[in-house]
Amino acid sequence: MFKSIVSKLKEGLSKTKKQISDSFNLISFGRKIDESLFEDIEMVLLKADVGLKATEEIIQFLREESKKRKITEGEDLKELLKEKLYEILKKCEGKLELGDQKPAVILFLGINGSGKTTTIGKLASQFVQEGKSVVLAAADTFRAAAIDQLEVWAERSGARIVKHTQGADPSAVVYDAVNSAKSRGDDIVLIDTAGRLHTKEHLMKELQKIKRTIKKLMPDQPVETILVLDGTIGQNSINQAKTFKESTDVTGIVITKLDGTAKGGAIIPICQELCIPVKFIGVGEDIEDLQPFDAKNFVDALFD
Numbered sequence: 001m002f003k004s005i006v007s008k009l010k011e012g013l014s015k016t017k018k019q020i021s022d023s024f025n026l027i028s029f030g031r032k033i034d035e036s037l038f039e040d041i042e043m044v045l046l047k048a049d050v051g052l053k054a055t056e057e058i059i060q061f062l063r064e065e066s067k068k069r070k071i072t073e074g075e076d077l078k079e080l081l082k083e084k085l086y087e088i089l090k091k092c093e094g095k096l097e098l099g100d101q102k103p104a105v106i107l108f109l110g111i112n113g114s115g116k117t118t119t120i121g122k123l124a125s126q127f128v129q130e131g132k133s134v135v136l137a138a139a140d141t142f143r144a145a146a147i148d149q150l151e152v153w154a155e156r157s158g159a160r161i162v163k164h165t166q167g168a169d170p171s172a173v174v175y176d177a178v179n180s181a182k183s184r185g186d187d188i189v190l191i192d193t194a195g196r197l198h199t200k201e202h203l204m205k206e207l208q209k210i211k212r213t214i215k216k217l218m219p220d221q222p223v224e225t226i227l228v229l230d231g232t233i234g235q236n237s238i239n240q241a242k243t244f245k246e247s248t249d250v251t252g253i254v255i256t257k258l259d260g261t262a263k264g265g266a267i268i269p270i271c272q273e274l275c276i277p278v279k280f281i282g283v284g285e286d287i288e289d290l291q292p293f294d295a296k297n298f299v300d301a302l303f304d
Contacts, residue, residue: 105178
């Protein structure tokens with residue numbers, strides 16, 4: 001199982017690996033360490049969407065440590081680079097906090113197209129496979145397509161769905177879903193929400209009302225609030241994340257679609273600038289391709 005997860009991770013990060021590791025090998029092979037090499041490494045990192053701030057920090061680390069450890073060959077900087085990336089990403093590891101009561105409630109945020117509903121469906125499938133009973137709350141009532149898509153995932157995963165009609169009050173859907181899960185003794189409620197960044201004020205009020213509804217029903221249960229970010233847009237996802245952080249307390253991040261991009265390096269500035277735990281990453285279409293984020297496995301997959 002573990003080997004299969006790691007091999008899927010390597011496969012899913014192959015485009016980012018090509019941009020970072022393979023490019024690094026190309027520019028460092030047979031070269032002595034000098035300022036010109038550091039400039040080339042800087043360009044490699046920036047092209048992988050590592051971001052200016054994080055790239056400067058990494059290059060400074062390579063300069064100082066190569067001098068301190070008396071490293072002179074360009075290829076030998078790779079281990080230093082791995083070490084620094086792991087140091088940054090290790091701070092971002094986080095696991096789901098499901099609390100001690102039933103049901104655990106997980107609220108999902110993210111703009112349309114980020115992979116939010118698919119993430120909920122994959123997670124529901126994983127929980128059901130673990131023997132847990134799962135309820136999906138279709139609280140994105142803004143789009144009929146969102147309700148239909150969640151319904152497909154409910155059937156596919158074996159979860160139960162609670163839905164209202166398009167245009168209904170999202171908080172009413174959440175109330176019914178959590179209340180129903182409480183009365184039936186279900187383990188987990190996964191809540192889909194609308195992601196309309198162009199109406200930020202409305203979004204903020206909607207999320208706050210949903211949170212109050214959950215608190216009323218589960219006063220002592222922590223609510224995981226997970227933001228789903230599209231990995232293919234790289235650093236642009238940081239601005240989305242900041243908007244959602246203004247609207248509500250975000251307790252974790254899922255980065256999706258990393259298999260479809262060479263911009264996987266964006267996870268580094270996301271870690272640095274947002275200081276929110278990355279709980280899962282999506283590296284493919286299959287249910288098991290939604291993986292808990294592990295910094296060591298991630299870095300190894302990029303360089304192995």
